[in-house]
Amino acid sequence: MGTLGLALAAAVSPASAADGIPITPTQLFNGYRHCSTDADHPSYQGAGDGLVVEGVPGVTDSAVSRLVGVRYELWPVTDPTRITTVTRDLSTPGFEAPATIASSALADGQTYAWRARTTVDEAASDWSAACYVTIDDVRPAHAPTVTSPNYPPDGWTEGGEPVQFRIGSNGVDDVEGFEFTWHRDLPVIGTDIGDHGVPQPVDPYSDTRYFIRADALGGSAALSLIPPSGSGVMTLSVRSLDRAYHGSAVTDYTFRVSSPAPTITPAVPDPEFGEPTGFTLRPDPALQAKSPIVGYSVETVGGRSDRTFDVAAEADGTAAVELTLDGIYGENVQVTSRSANGWVSAAASWGTTYDTTPTVVSTAYPENGSSGGGSVTGTFTFAPKVKDVVSYTYTFNDGGPEVTVPADADHTASVDWAPAAEGWYDLTVYATTRSGIQLAPYDYYFTVS
Template identity: 65%
Template sequence: MSFSARSRAVLASLGTLGLALAATVSPASAADATPITPTQLFNGDQSCSTDSDRPTYVWAGNGLTVEGIPGTTDTTSNSTVSVQYQVWPVTDPTHTTTVIRANALSGFEAAANLPADALPDGQTYAWRVQTVAEGAASDWSAPCYVAIDNTPPVNAPGVASSNYPQGARNQGGSPVEFTLNANGDDDVTGFEYSWQQVLPIAGYANIGEHGVPQFVDPYADPRYFTRADAPGGSATISLFPPNGSSGLMTLWVRSLDRAYNGSAVTSYSFLLNSTAPTATPAVASPEFDRPTTFTLRPNADLQSTSSVVGYSVEMVGGQGGDKTIDVTAGPDGTASVKLTLDGIDGESLRVSSRSANGWVSDAAFWGITYDTTPTVASDVYPENASGGGAGVPGAFTFAPKVKNVASYTYSVNGDPEATIAAGAHHTAIVDWTPAAGGDYDLTVYATTRSGIQLAPYYYSFTVN
C-alpha cells in the first residue's frame, strides 16, 4: 500500500459530496455569477505539476483524490457550484474520463476521486478542472501530470554500520554511522528508519484554511527519513540511539519509492554497554529534609570518547512532585549538586549525562527510604493489646523519627482531627479518656517546621 494514502473527513462547510461519472454537466445554482477557473490544484495532497516531463508520482490503488478551489465573480455570497474534472493518459488524449463534484462551495477545495480503473499502474496521466455554474463553464485549468505507482520496492534495503557491527557489543558514546542501500532496486529514491518498529507515515498532509492541503515532505525530517544519492542508490546517516538506552538496540529501515510506497523492513541490531554516570552523596544516608551534596561522575569509557558537559538529575518522590535539574559539568566531566530529599516515604534520583557530541547516557539510579511516621506509646492503652476501661484516663506519647517536627495531628476512630504542638525534644503527650469499652484506632501524623505533613501512623488498641 502507499504510505501517502489517507482518509480525510470533508469539512462540513464544503457541503455534501456528490460525485458521478458523467459526460455532461448538471451545474448547481450561482445566480449572476461568472465561473472562474479553479486554483490551488492538488493530487494526492501534493501540488499539481504542470511539467509533463516531471509528473508527481502518486499511489492510486483506491483512486486518486484531486482537488481545486472553484470560484465565481460573485464574491458576496457563499454560492455552490459544480466542478468538473477530466483525466486522460498522456499517450492517448482522446481517452478521457470525466468526474463531477456537485454542490461544491465557492472558495473552498472541492475534492473528487478519479477512479482507480481509469488509472492503471505504471502510466502517466494528465488531468484538468473547470468551474460550472448556471449553465456556464470557466476555462479549463492547465493540465496537471501524475505518474501512477502502486507497486512498492521489491527488495528490502541493505543496512550496514562502520562503527557498530551487527550483533556485536559496543561501548557507545559515538553516533552510529549507518549506510543504507537500495539492494539492487532502481525504484528506490529514499529510506525511512526508526528505533521503534512502527515506522512513521511518509507523505501526509495537514489541512489549512479553505481546505488547502499542506503536504509534509518526509525528507525534511532527518530523524526518520533520508534521500538516496541516486535512484537505486544509497545514503549514509549518523544517528544516536534513543536517550537513556543500553542493551539491545535495533534500527528498523525500509526503502521508499517516488510515490512513498514502502518496501519490506530490514532490522539491524547491536548491543550497547551502559554509559550511565555515578551519583554519590557526601554521607551514606542523607537526613530527611536536610541539604546533601551529591558528586556526579561520568562513565570512564564515555568520557574518553566525548567529554561529558552536563547532567540531568530527575528527583522522584519529593514534595511538590517530580522535578528535573540540569547540572553543568567541569572540565573533567564531574559535577556536584546540593539536593534536599524530602519525600515522606523516601526519594530516588535518575541521573543521566550529556556529552559534547550530543550523546545522552542511560540513567544511574540512587534512592533512599525514610520512615517519617511518629512513634506512639501508652502505658494504659498499649498497642495491639487491651487495657484501662471506660472512664479510665490514659496518656499517649508522640515522638518523632526525623528532625524539626513542630506538631502532631491525631484522630480517634475517625473523629475530627486535633493538633497539638511539639514540646521538648519535639515530643507531645495527649491525655485521653474513653467513654466506653471496645476496639479503637488512633491515627497520628507529624508536621515539620517547614510545613511538610509526614506519613501517618495507625495505632490500634482495646479498651476493657
C-alpha cells in the first residue's frame, strides 16, 4: 500500500480546498465486514493484528484529479473521551481508504465506536455516523458436541435415509453457529474485494453446504445430511464459530453405513464386442422401500469413449439402458441408484472381458517352433475373433516397416515373408474394424533355423 500511495502521489497533484468540498466517507467497513450503526448489535471482530477500518472518501468536484485524506476516530463506548485517531493520507476519492487501529488500543470484550471524515488540506467533511464493533480475540474454548439418533458411531447402519445430526455448543455461550464438512478440510471464511477496493462480505451461513446458524447464541443446531458416498466409513467434521468467526477445535463424528447396490442385468449373457446391448437396472428393494429410486448414474470404464451419464427410473424404480461395449480388452459398467430423498447407493459393477487379438497361422513357421531357414518364404494367415474386421497391420522385429493389408471377404488376410537370416523372430499384428477401432495386438513368436 505504501508503494501504491507513492505512485498516486507522483501522478496526482495535491488537493486544495478550491478544488472541491470534502464529502463524508461512505462504504464503511471494519475487518472487511459491514459496519454496524446499531449500538445494541455491534459487529464482532478479532483484532490480534489490529482492526482495519475503512471508508470511501469523496469531494464535490469529481472532475478534478486530487488526493485527499481520511481521519478515523475510535473510542470505548463506556468512555467517549478516550479517543484513538488514525489517518490515511494521499487517498484517492472514490476508493476505499483503509487504516489500521493498533491492537494495543483495543481490549478483548470491549465495545468501541468509530467514525470517519474526509479531509482536504484544512477543510473537513462532516463525520460519518458511528460504527460499533466489539473486540473478540478468543476462540470458543470447547469443540462442539455431535450426535446422531439414526446413525450411531458403533457398528454398521443400513443406509437409505438422511443422517440426522444434533450439534451443540458444549457450554460455550458465544457460539453463533457451526461449520461442517465431509471432506476434513473446512472452508476458509474470507471476503472478496470488489471495484474501488470495496469489500464484498457474504454471510457464511447463507452457504448451507458448510454452515448452519445455532438456534440461539450458545445454542445448538439440527442437520439432515446425505453422505457423500453410499457405503463405508463416514466422518463429519464440525467446529463451532463465534460471532467474530473464530473457530473452535474440530469434532469428528465417524459412523459406518452399509448401502445395498442396484443390480445390472444384460439382455444376453455374453454381449458381443462392438454390438449394442440392452441392460436392465433394478433397485435394491430396501432402498426402494425407504425412498423411491428416481434415477441411476452409469459409468463405463475400459471402452473407447468412457463416459458417465444419468438415466431416469420408471415408477417401479427400474431403468433400461443400451450400451455398445468396445473395450479391446474388456469393459466394466458401474451403476449407482439415486433415491428421491437424495440418497446415492453403493456402486454395482458388471464387467466382461474380450480377446480381440487376431489368430495367426503359418505352416512354414509354426508358433513357438523352430523351422524353415534363411530365404525360405512362409505364409502367415490372419483371422479375426470379432466381427467386421477390415484390415490387419503387422511388423516383424527384423527392422522391416509396419504394413497394413486389407482383409478378404471372409475377414481374413495372408502375407508372405522370407527371413533374411536365422534366429528368433516376433511378428506383431493387430486388426482394425470398419468403425476404426484398432484392436488388441498379438505377438507370434518363432525361430528360423
